Amino acid sequence: xxxxxxxxxxxxxxxxxxxxxxxxxxxxxxxxxxxxxxxxxxxxxxxxxxxxxxxxxxxxxxxxxxxxxxxxxxxxxxxxxxxxxxxxxxxxxxxxxxxxxxxxxxxxxxxxxxxxxxxxxxxxxxxxxxxxxxxxxxxxxxxxxxxxxxxxxxxxxxxxxxxxxxxxxxxxxxxxxxxxxxxxxxxxxxxxxxxxxxxxxxxxxxxxxxxxxxxxxxxxxxxxxxxxxxxxxxxxxxxxxxxxxxxxxxxxxxxxxxxxxxxxxxxxxxxxxxxxxxxxxxxxxxxxxxxxxxxxxxxxxxxxxxxxxxxxxxxxxxxxxxxxxxxxxxxxxxxxxxxxxxxxxxxxxxxxxxxxxxxxxxxxxxxxxxxxxxxxxxxxxxxxxxxxxxxxxxxxxxxxxxxxxxxxxxxxxxxxxxxxxxxxxxxxxxxxxxxxxxxxxxxxxxxxxxxxxxxxxxxxxxxxxxx
Amino acid sequence: xxxxxxxxxxxxxxxxxxxxxxxxxxxxxxxxxxxxxxxxxxxxxxxxxxxxxxxxxxxxxxxxxxxxxxxxxxxxxxxxxxxxxxxxxxxxxxxxxxxxxxxxxxxxxxxxxxxxxxxxxxxxxxxxxxxxxxxxxxxxxxxxxxxxxxxxxxxxxxxxxxxxxxxxxxxxxxxxxxxxxxxxxxxxxxxxxxxxxxxxxxxxxxxxxxxxxxxxxxxxxxxxxxxxxxxxxxxxxxxxxxxxxxxxxxxxxxxxxxxxxxxxxxxxxxxxxxxxxxxxxxxxxxxxxxxxxxxxxxxxxxxxxxxxxxxxxxxxxxxxxxxxxxxxxxxxxxxxxxxxxxxxxxxxxxxxxxxxxxxxxxxxxxxxxxxxxxxxxx
Numbered sequence: 001x002x003x004x005x006x007x008x009x010x011x012x013x014x015x016x017x018x019x020x021x022x023x024x025x026x027x028x029x030x031x032x033x034x035x036x037x038x039x040x041x042x043x044x045x046x047x048x049x050x051x052x053x054x055x056x057x058x059x060x061x062x063x064x065x066x067x068x069x070x071x072x073x074x075x076x077x078x079x080x081x082x083x084x085x086x087x088x089x090x091x092x093x094x095x096x097x098x099x100x101x102x103x104x105x106x107x108x109x110x111x112x113x114x115x116x117x118x119x120x121x122x123x124x125x126x127x128x129x130x131x132x133x134x135x136x137x138x139x140x141x142x143x144x145x146x147x148x149x150x151x152x153x154x155x156x157x158x159x160x161x162x163x164x165x166x167x168x169x170x171x172x173x174x175x176x177x178x179x180x181x182x183x184x185x186x187x188x189x190x191x192x193x194x195x196x197x198x199x200x201x202x203x204x205x206x207x208x209x210x211x212x213x214x215x216x217x218x219x220x221x222x223x224x225x226x227x228x229x230x231x232x233x234x235x236x237x238x239x240x241x242x243x244x245x246x247x248x249x250x251x252x253x254x255x256x257x258x259x260x261x262x263x264x265x266x267x268x269x270x271x272x273x274x275x276x277x278x279x280x281x282x283x284x285x286x287x288x289x290x291x292x293x294x295x296x297x298x299x300x301x302x303x304x305x306x307x308x309x310x311x312x313x314x315x316x317x318x319x320x321x322x323x324x325x326x327x328x329x330x331x332x333x334x335x336x337x338x339x340x341x342x343x344x345x346x347x348x349x350x351x352x353x354x355x356x357x358x359x360x361x362x363x364x365x366x367x368x369x370x371x372x373x374x375x376x377x378x379x380x381x382x383x384x385x386x387x388x389x390x391x392x393x394x395x396x397x398x399x400x401x402x403x404x405x406x407x408x409x410x411x412x413x414x415x416x417x418x419x420x421x422x423x424x425x426x427x428x429x430x431x432x433x434x435x436x437x438x439x440x441x442x443x444x445x446x447x448x449x450x451x452x453x454x455x456x457x458x459x460x461x462x463x464x465x466x467x
Numbered sequence: 468x469x470x471x472x473x474x475x476x477x478x479x480x481x482x483x484x485x486x487x488x489x490x491x492x493x494x495x496x497x498x499x500x501x502x503x504x505x506x507x508x509x510x511x512x513x514x515x516x517x518x519x520x521x522x523x524x525x526x527x528x529x530x531x532x533x534x535x536x537x538x539x540x541x542x543x544x545x546x547x548x549x550x551x552x553x554x555x556x557x558x559x560x561x562x563x564x565x566x567x568x569x570x571x572x573x574x575x576x577x578x579x580x581x582x583x584x585x586x587x588x589x590x591x592x593x594x595x596x597x598x599x600x601x602x603x604x605x606x607x608x609x610x611x612x613x614x615x616x617x618x619x620x621x622x623x624x625x626x627x628x629x630x631x632x633x634x635x636x637x638x639x640x641x642x643x644x645x646x647x648x649x650x651x652x653x654x655x656x657x658x659x660x661x662x663x664x665x666x667x668x669x670x671x672x673x674x675x676x677x678x679x680x681x682x683x684x685x686x687x688x689x690x691x692x693x694x695x696x697x698x699x700x701x702x703x704x705x706x707x708x709x710x711x712x713x714x715x716x717x718x719x720x721x722x723x724x725x726x727x728x729x730x731x732x733x734x735x736x737x738x739x740x741x742x743x744x745x746x747x748x749x750x751x752x753x754x755x756x757x758x759x760x761x762x763x764x765x766x767x768x769x770x771x772x773x774x775x776x777x778x779x780x781x782x783x784x785x786x787x788x789x790x791x792x793x794x795x796x797x798x799x800x801x802x803x804x805x806x807x808x809x810x811x812x813x814x815x816x817x818x819x820x821x822x823x824x825x826x827x828x829x830x831x832x833x834x835x836x837x838x839x840x841x842x843x844x845x
Contacts, residue, residue, distance in 0.1 A: 005525060006528045006529045007525050007528045010484040010485050011485060011488070013481055017478070018482075042518075043521075044518075045516060045517065045518045181470040181471045184470070184477075185469070185470035185472075185473035188474055188477035189473060189477075192477070200550075204550070216571035394616070395616060398615075398616040401553060401614070402553035402554065404551070405550050406552070409550075436469040439473055440469070440472050440477075443477055444476045444477065447477065448480065449541070451532075451538060452538040452541040452542040453542050454529065454538075455529055455539060456538065456539045456542040456699065457542075
């Protein structure tokens with residue numbers, strides 16, 4: 001099921017909220033668990049069993065680790081948990097990729113496995129692995145209540161597209177959480193903002209990208225428009241989903257970690273990754289990079305660590321070589337920045353630092369969008385004006401005029417300008433009253449507008465579902 | 468207090484729409500979108516297990532949303548009014564008329580349809596009378612707004628002329644039409660504006676031109692054209708006019724798909740159907756025959772028989788035009804290759820001695836994927 005659909009907004013959500021708040025407090029976790037399983041079942045049917053299996057597996061591993069702490073059994077339980085999670089992820093996400101490459105390398109003809117990727121598997125396997133690792137390291141207390149643990153794993157607001165919520169972020173709230181009007185209201189507004197980002201901006205930018213990509217004649221302008229609209233689409237799609245997840249979490253008393261912090265204003269690639277998909281970046285940092293030794297090792301090992309982490313980061317995004325290339329591309333810039341580029345760039349004006357980062361990002365999104373290397377190279381050549389293309393074409397100019405205001409709104413929305421403006425206004429008493437009065441109007445208007453887009457639009461899944 | 472108000476407003480919208488969705492009786496049909504709406508899907512064990520129930524339920528929920536038309540209009544107004552989009556779902560309004568973007572020129576499609584026409588001529592039209600073609604201009608060709616994405620229609624006509632012109636005579640009707648010849652909410656032309664076209668054809672094909680005074684107008688004032696629903700914008704429905712003469716009143720119409728049934732030239736029962744344009748000559752149908760009948764009182768020949776038959780290979784534009792040609796022909800046969808394979812025409816239609824007109828719109832040449840080709844050809 002998708003948040004930005006009419007059935008979710010106007011059937012599932014009201015029924016869930018009614019049951020959640022009307023039934024006694026003791027029953028709330030049960031309502032959340034059942035709703036989450038139903039939410040997943042509606043979209044994935046049989047794969048709901050996989051989710052249950054993963055929950056029970058890691059719950060059991062956690063209990064064994066606790067019971068036999070310090071012994072080989074604890075290590076074996078941790079190993080079994082990690083192995084099974086990676087096996088599930090590997091089988092469902094990467095078996096096709098492996099078969100394809102084996103066939104290509106050795107001239108084999110192994111038939112590809114006809115399996116669909118279970119929704120959110122990349123997210124929930126990472127969550128459960130972080131749990132067993134944290135229990136093993138003694139960073140969190142084990143969860144003894146299976147239903148409560150299952151609530152953590154299956155919780156529908158963040159189940160299918162993150163943020164990657166670590167157990168320690170929600171452990172206390174699984175047992176006891178406060179429900180306040182403030183939490184509900186700020187959660188509702190955040191949810192609606194995310195809905196608006198997805199339906200009003202991301203989907204419209206997706207249409208622009210598809211139109212520019214499908215233009216009868218390619219031009220330098222069409223090449224740029226494809227990438228710029230894609231960058232913004234991915235950002236608003238994914239950050240919109242994260243907003244919805246965080247908002248829904250607040251509505252029911254949870255506090256999920258932030259996942260985006262205006263990444264396109266970053267002054268360096270390393271800063272970009274502290275602002276983009278924060279929960280994933282910190283996961284890889286804490287569970288892969290630092291255990292490998294981080295940067296407190298010899299330069300050679302450090303380079304190896306960077307290569308491993310960014311290779312995996314790329315593969316996490318998709319089972320294709322362009323994603324590996326994409327990850328390594330970032331790895332190279334991170335190494336260069338660490339070695340000298342960052343020091344060098346710091347002397348440059350802020351605008352130049354941001355321009356450098358944006359150029360690196362634009363190229364990265366070309367790699368991210370096109371699966372094959374020839375297409376990537378062709379598109380980059382087109383953008384650079386090296387493919388003998390006209391500067392602009394009539395069709396793309398029409399799309400630019402038609403979607404120009406949306407592009408501008410999106411570009412502005414990708415910066416903290418509006419947030420800062422509201423922040424500044426809040427220092428004036430009258431403005432505070434006006435903002436407070438307008439917040440419910442804004443929330444309801446945006447919700448109604450989103451409903452209008454739901455009714456008019458066709459099905460449009462979130463981009464990050466495929467990861 | 469403010470938080471409580473925001474939360475309650477949010478809940479009011481969610482629960483308000485939820486309750487309205489539950490109590491609203493399902494509609495069967497959307498007149499503006501000209502389609503049947505999804506109904507509540509069958510709830511079975513199998514449909515629950517394979518996920519089809521929820522997929523179908525999503526379609527049902529959206530189709531049956533309360534105030535559906537208002538939602539769609541709200542989105543269109545926001546898109547075009549606030550976000551300044553130049554079109555909504557590819558449809559835009561200029562000077563009160565709805566247009567749909569058809570871009571770019573699909574040369575392969577034009578060549579394919581021309582290829583089918585040429586093969587048809589070679590196979591079936593050896594013994595036919597005269598053969599003509601005409602390209603009906605798209606209404607976008609008369610668009611006065613230069614900032615729109617409009618195809619090069621002259622290029623389509625040029626491609627068709629190059630492909631057919633050597634063997635088939637062209638009748639150029641572009642100058643006989645204007646923006647006003649078309650419906651505001653639909654791509655089709657208005658029958659009451661087609662006398663100049665009919666006169667042009669009469670001159671080229673050598674039959675008596677229709678006399679406008681011999682026709683009386685009948686009207687339907689709530690014609691929601693195809694673009695009305697797609698645009699979702701607040702535009703007035705069209706008035707549909709059809710022209711009745713002695714010839715059209717007496718003529719009988721049969722459709723190969725409904726053997727044994729006889730229809731009038733204008734079937735008013737279609738005005739409440741999915742596509743009211745089907746009023747004209749059975750609408751979209753494989754093979755339609757309109758036969759000019761003798762006066763009912765005498766059953767005798769009138770002396771006005773021309774002895775001529777006309778076969779029109781056509782798209783939907785011919786339906787409104789053909790009734791104006793009935794004074795010139797004893798029988799008009801309309802063939803729509805979207806619904807009948809050209810391979811089967813030999814046994815179904817007698818081409819010998821008949822005049823033949825290929826009448827397709829420019830948009831049809833550009834998007835002819837739905838046309839059935841000859842076996843073994845693309």
